[in-house]
Amino acid sequence: MDPETTDFNAALARIMEIGQGLFDQGGVFLNSLMRPWNAYQVVIALTLFLVAHVLNAIVAPRLYEWMRTREGWAKWRLRLLVLVHRRLRMIFFVGLIWLTVWIMREVTWPSRSYLLTITANLSLAWLIIALTTRMISNPLLRTIVRYGAWAWITLQILGLTDEVGRLLDSIALEFGETRFSVLLLLQAVLVVGLLLFAARFLSAQTSVRIQSNEELSPSLRVLTVKLVQVLLYGAAFFIGLRAAGVDLTGLAVLSGAIGVGLGFGLQKVVSNLVSGIILLLDKSVKPGDVISLGETFGWINAMGARYVSITTRDGKEYLIPNEDLITGQVVNWSHSNDFVRLDIYFGTAYGDDPHLVRRIAIEAAKSANRVLSTRPPVCHIVGFGDSSVDYILRFWISDPTGGLTNIRGDVYLALWDAFQENGISIPFPQREVKMLSGSELSVGEGRRD
Template structure:
């Protein structure tokens, strides 16, 4: 252990790093002096003046053409989204685009009328503007804003160094700051390379994932559960391959990750039991197809349809617009009512009562006809009505009917059937009784009894 620490300390000392930085800074200073001397020449001053005119011209044209381009874009309603997004990107970078479009024709014209070395500064400016524009366009493929900004600014910086021929000094400075772990040497240059390669591979993996996922979702031969499972496996494979390929490309020894993965596995077993349980439960749900997106389920007091299946939870949307995130483990271990597991047909029951003087045969017939008159009730499925008891004030019935769209709600269809029963009973003169009670006041009974006793015995 002490030898490893000694290797790390001896890998790079502050004195060596400072000396390397001083050498690089001195080299850059010498290049800067040469550049200033070159700029002092007449043609170089002319190039700077020409480029300043180009910048002013591009700024003025962007002010004039920007609103007109914006209005023209708003009129293109039928265009594809990718084309409109590309136009929006060009509109936002209109000034830089105009600089590129003006600079390079000026360079070509000057090459024809004068010596080629008299356009050196303009060529540098044109290459910088073109590289910045290309990087700005390509980084729009990255959806994550933080990653997109990081890649963009790093790309601009590295492109500038390449055009100014300073990449050798930058690489030397980044490579001089390094740490050694046994036979492995880790420098800032290696970290930079790794981040760039991994970032690029992740962008490619994301693009492939999106393109393939659209085709999988459009394939009707694959069930929704298997679609979700295939997408998850594909994403894990692509992103995992991008990460490990990126590490291998920069020379990282992957054999050391075996010990790290074992330690992570032990940590998962003890500290992340719930997380792992939810992940495994999610895979089981996808494999056994017990629930799938679009199913209507009931779990406790939660009733709604499944919006999406995640790696850790299931998203359930209720009729009131609330979205519940239910852990996968609860769906495996708890009792779940899937209203549309094998089919979408659902039978509903409602209870009501009528007075004793109403004909029960007529009540049953009228109740069935009233239920079938409601729009969402299936008329080709049998609706039945049975007597379930003789209550204190009414004859009690149960009415059963079928629907095929539980996602449309259950309470509302019950309410519509109750309303149809009310209208039908009013039309046929069938009454819905309510409990009636007789109340006798105890004080009046005592007074009546006392008066009767006084009449029977005048002596009292």
């Protein structure tokens, strides 16, 4: 017979044997429920649950109204109250059933409260797990840890850990010398999940401390946070696999093959990741900078591993790939400092005194709110046009995040008001029509039907 077929038949026989043992134990447990005292214990447990439900219906609304009046309390206290309010029925049930178990142990034999003790232990375990896993913010991870821990504790209480462990370990796939069983997979998921939760908590605490460090530049803070996150999550993943008993040697070849395949399909993703690291290292852009890329003008809201978030003046948020910031022409309005010089052009009639026009234009620019007085405006003649003397007015601002179009509009409006007050005209193109001697002007009459 083929050796592979023999190994498969042997594994299948072990699975059948273990499964039959578990089935026999389940049958014995179900038969025990038919005994009078065990049936009474089931009725008592159901009655206690009904009493807990009634108590929850009475107390929960009053507790909710009282919670609404707790103004000024710390957030952790309010969150704890909300958590207790949501699990109030289970809290009542656990308290009632443990009180009942204590009374029955005092007045009767321990065997008469055996099922109630198991139910009390399971209820208390579920309550503790439900309360503690609320600290996990990720819903999927919280669900996996909650039900996984409760299943493991249930097996511990019922004394079925060894049998179920052998059953799950017998269901396995083998690749050469590497063996993956269901038990190994579950252990890996549980351990890695707990370590990832710990890594997430440490990453959040570290990020808060790094972001509050004023001695570091904004770009260096982002880079440090990203490096800490990569190190913590990577260490949690590999340490979790090793702790669960997964042989990482067999995964090395597989990960190498996967890496080659992903290298061709994820070139843009890798390019954006590398570009993001370069942007953080060379500090060409950083959170808070005002930049323009093509038609997009705004300030950098956040820098991610794949893209940069830019918020514009109209409230739109653009996600610009990091590669575009490396290869494209980017105008950083606040790279080394926040000072920005703006230019506007205008013209006046030839009959107006240019010296007076320059003085009026400078004073008008100074009257605008955001124009800097420490760097006073200047006005120069740049040419003589067909119908006007052309000028350029230059002024400085220190808050480009406040917008550029609006400050230009304010200065133009100040110029208009100043020119109106001082009798300075802004010319516009005009055309003169001259009649040559001997020519006649004829006006055609409209056709009448």
